[in-house]
Amino acid sequence: MIQRYTSWNKLLRKALWWLVIIGMLCSLPLVYTRYETETSAKQVEFVFDYRDLLDIADLQTSPQDFVKKQLVAMKEAGIGSLAVYEATLSELRQSRLIEMYNSREAVALTQTIGLPNENFTYILFSDAQARLQLQPLIEKTFADLQVRTRPWSFKNQAGLIIEMIMDEASLKPMDPDPITLSMLKEQGFQIVVRLSNRRAFVPNQMDALLKHLYSFGVKKIIVDGDSVPGYTEEDTSENLDKMAELLHKYGMGLAAIEMLKQPQKGFNTLAKETNFDVVRLHSYMERDGEKLMENLKKEELEQRIQAAADRLVLAVKDRNIRMVFLNAKPLKSLDRAAIVNPLNALYASLNGKDGAIPRIEKAGFTTGQAEAFLVKESSWQKVARFFILVGSVSLITLLISYFFPQVALLVFVIGLVGAVGLHTLSGSLYAQGLALGAAISAPSIAVMLAIRSVIQGKAARWRSGIAFALLQIIKTSAISMIGVVYVIVLLNQITYFLVLEQFRGVGLLHLLPIAIVAIYLLLFSDDSTYTQKLQKLKAILSSNIRVLWLVLVGIAVAAGYYYLSRTGNEGQAPAFEKLFRSFLENTLGVRPRIKEFLFAHPLFFLGAYLSIRYKHAVYLMLIGVIGQLSIVDTFAHLHTPMAISGIRISYGIIFGIIVGLVMIAVWEIVVRSWKRWAPQFKG
Incomplete structure (x- = not known):
C-alpha cells in the first residue's frame, strides 16, 4: 500500500506543474471576458x-x-x-418657493393675538404656481403622518397651517x-x-x-x-x-x-x-x-x-x-x-x-449618463471551472511539496474534496479561499525557485551576473503571474468589480509569502534530511543572543509594522511621497508601486547579480518576495481595470531593473575602490 502511494505520489509531483499550466491556459478565455466587461461602460x-x-x-x-x-x-x-x-419644507424655503413661520412668528406677522397652547408651522406659497404644485404634495405628506393641515392666508397670499412644530415639520421628507x-x-x-x-x-x-x-x-x-x-x-x-x-x-x-x-x-x-x-x-x-x-x-x-x-x-x-x-x-x-x-x-x-x-x-x-457594466460571459466557463479547480489546488499542493514532498498526493486529494465541499457550502468562500491560496503560492514558489537555483550552484555557472539577474527577475515574475490568472478567473464576478464584495485575506497575502520563503531559505533549500533540518532549527533557537541581533530584530519589526501600515486603503503616505506619486501618475499615466521599483525588484536584481560570486547574496533575493507578492496584490484590486494593473506591474519591473543596474554600478564602484585603496590604509 505504501509503495503504491509512493509511486502515485512521485507521478503526481511530476504532473503538478502541467496541471497548473493547463488550468491557467483554460482560464485565459475567462480573463478576456473580464476585459470585455471592464471596457463595456465608458x-x-x-x-x-x-x-x-x-x-x-x-x-x-x-x-x-x-x-x-x-x-x-x-x-x-x-x-x-x-x-x-x-423635498423638505426647509429646502422649499431655500428655493424661495415658500416662506415658513412658527406660531409666534405668525402672530407677529399678522399682528394678532396667538393661542398660548399652540406651536404649529405656518407656510405661505410664493405664487399661485407654487401653491398649485406644492400644496397637494405637502398635504399628502403630512396626512400620511396623520398630522392635520388646514388652509391659511395672509394679505391674499395662500398658505397652510401644519399642526406640528416647525423644527420637526421642516425635516419631514416628501x-x-x-x-x-x-x-x-x-x-x-x-x-x-x-x-x-x-x-x-x-x-x-x-x-x-x-x-x-x-x-x-x-x-x-x-x-x-x-x-x-x-x-x-x-x-x-x-x-x-x-x-x-x-x-x-x-x-x-x-x-x-x-x-x-x-x-x-x-x-x-x-x-x-x-x-x-x-x-x-x-x-x-x-x-x-x-x-x-x-x-x-x-x-x-x-x-x-x-x-x-x-x-x-x-x-x-x-x-x-x-x-x-x-x-x-x-x-x-x-x-x-x-x-x-x-x-x-x-x-x-x-x-x-x-x-x-x-x-x-x-x-x-x-x-454623459453613467451606464452599468455589461457582464460578458463565455460558453467555455462551465468547462473551465473544472480545470481552474484542479489547477489552483495543484498550485497550492506544489507549494507544500517543496517542503514535504511525501504528502503531495494526500494534500492534492484533500484539497480537491475540500474545495468541492466548500463550493457546496458557499460559492464565495470557495472562490476566495482558492484565490487566496493561489495568490500566496505563486509568488512564494517563484522566489523559492530563484533561491534554489543559487543554493544548488546553478548561478555560479553563469559568466554574466547581469544576464543571470535578468533571467531570474523575468522568470520569477512570470511564475507570479500564474497566481494572477487564477485570482482573476476565480473572482471574475461583477460583485468584485463594484466592490459589493471584497477579496478578504489581503493581510495574509502581504505576510505569508515572506514567512514561507524565509523558512524555505533557512531550513528547506538544501537536500538535508528532516533530522538535520530539525537539528539546524534547534541550533538556531539555542544560539546565544547578541545585542546586534536584538537591534536587527527591532529594525525588522519596525520595518514590518511600517510595511503593514502602508497596505490596503487605510495606509497613509507622507506628503513628499504623495507629491512623488502625483509626479509619476502625471508623467507616466499609470503610477508603478514605489515598493516594487525602488525597493523589492532592485534588491532582488542586485542579489541575483551578486549570487554568481557570493552565495549569501541569496538573502537579498529573499526581499524580492515583497515585489512578487505585490504583483499579485495589484491584480487583487479587482475594481482596477486589468490593463491598468498590467501597465503598473510592467513599469515596476522595468524601472526596478533600471534601479537595480544603478545599484550594481554603485556596488562595483565601491568594491573596486575598496580593493584599490584598502591595502594603502593597512600599510
Whole structure:
C-alpha cells in the first residue's frame, strides 16, 4: 500500500506543474471576458449636489439669480447632472418657493393675538404656481403622518397651517420638488435622485413616484442615508423584491458610493435583484472643497486645483468610477471678511488647465449618463471551472511539496474534496479561499525557485551576473503571474468589480509569502534530511543572543509594522511621497508601486547579480518576495481595470531593473575602490 502511494505520489509531483499550466491556459478565455466587461461602460457622469447649491445661494444677495448663473457655469464646466433629494419644507424655503413661520412668528406677522397652547408651522406659497404644485404634495405628506393641515392666508397670499412644530415639520421628507425637477430639465440637465428609507415603504406610492421621475429622464438612484428604500430590520425581502421590480420596470439603476465606513443596509440585495444595474460613485466631499477656500497664494491654489483634478482622473481611470458626485458648501472666511465658496475652483479642476474632464476623455472615456457594466460571459466557463479547480489546488499542493514532498498526493486529494465541499457550502468562500491560496503560492514558489537555483550552484555557472539577474527577475515574475490568472478567473464576478464584495485575506497575502520563503531559505533549500533540518532549527533557537541581533530584530519589526501600515486603503503616505506619486501618475499615466521599483525588484536584481560570486547574496533575493507578492496584490484590486494593473506591474519591473543596474554600478564602484585603496590604509 505504501509503495503504491509512493509511486502515485512521485507521478503526481511530476504532473503538478502541467496541471497548473493547463488550468491557467483554460482560464485565459475567462480573463478576456473580464476585459470585455471592464471596457463595456465608458461614460462618466459628473453630478453636483443641488441642495449644496441652494445652501450657497442662501447666503447671496440675489439667491435666484445666483442659482441661474451657476447652472450656466456648471454646464460650461462639464457638469451634466444635478442631484435632487426628497423635498423638505426647509429646502422649499431655500428655493424661495415658500416662506415658513412658527406660531409666534405668525402672530407677529399678522399682528394678532396667538393661542398660548399652540406651536404649529405656518407656510405661505410664493405664487399661485407654487401653491398649485406644492400644496397637494405637502398635504399628502403630512396626512400620511396623520398630522392635520388646514388652509391659511395672509394679505391674499395662500398658505397652510401644519399642526406640528416647525423644527420637526421642516425635516419631514416628501417626494422631490416638481418645480425644481421641471426647471433643471428645461435647463438641459440630467437628474439623479437621492431616495431615503425615512418614509414608510408603500409599493403603489413608490410606483407613482418612480413613474413621475421616469418622466423627467431619471436613470440612476443614489441612496440617501444608511439603508435603501424598503429595508427593515425584520422581514425586508418582500419590500426589496418589490423595490427592485419597480426599478427594473422604469429602467433605473443604483449608484454604489465607494469607501463608505459601513455598507448601506439592503444595498447588496437590491443590487442583486436589479441584475447589478449599478455604477460606482466617487464623492468629492464638502471637506475636500474647504481646501480650495483657504487663504492661499495663487500658486498654492493652483496646486490644490491640480490635486483635485488628479484625484478625479485617478478615480475614473484606476477604480472603475463612472459617477463623480461633487459637493460644496459656503464658508465664513475671517481672513477675507467674506462668505466664500469653492465653485470657481471646482470648475477649474474639471475644465481648466489640465482639468479632469479633458484628461478623462483623452483616456478613452466620454461624459454623459453613467451606464452599468455589461457582464460578458463565455460558453467555455462551465468547462473551465473544472480545470481552474484542479489547477489552483495543484498550485497550492506544489507549494507544500517543496517542503514535504511525501504528502503531495494526500494534500492534492484533500484539497480537491475540500474545495468541492466548500463550493457546496458557499460559492464565495470557495472562490476566495482558492484565490487566496493561489495568490500566496505563486509568488512564494517563484522566489523559492530563484533561491534554489543559487543554493544548488546553478548561478555560479553563469559568466554574466547581469544576464543571470535578468533571467531570474523575468522568470520569477512570470511564475507570479500564474497566481494572477487564477485570482482573476476565480473572482471574475461583477460583485468584485463594484466592490459589493471584497477579496478578504489581503493581510495574509502581504505576510505569508515572506514567512514561507524565509523558512524555505533557512531550513528547506538544501537536500538535508528532516533530522538535520530539525537539528539546524534547534541550533538556531539555542544560539546565544547578541545585542546586534536584538537591534536587527527591532529594525525588522519596525520595518514590518511600517510595511503593514502602508497596505490596503487605510495606509497613509507622507506628503513628499504623495507629491512623488502625483509626479509619476502625471508623467507616466499609470503610477508603478514605489515598493516594487525602488525597493523589492532592485534588491532582488542586485542579489541575483551578486549570487554568481557570493552565495549569501541569496538573502537579498529573499526581499524580492515583497515585489512578487505585490504583483499579485495589484491584480487583487479587482475594481482596477486589468490593463491598468498590467501597465503598473510592467513599469515596476522595468524601472526596478533600471534601479537595480544603478545599484550594481554603485556596488562595483565601491568594491573596486575598496580593493584599490584598502591595502594603502593597512600599510
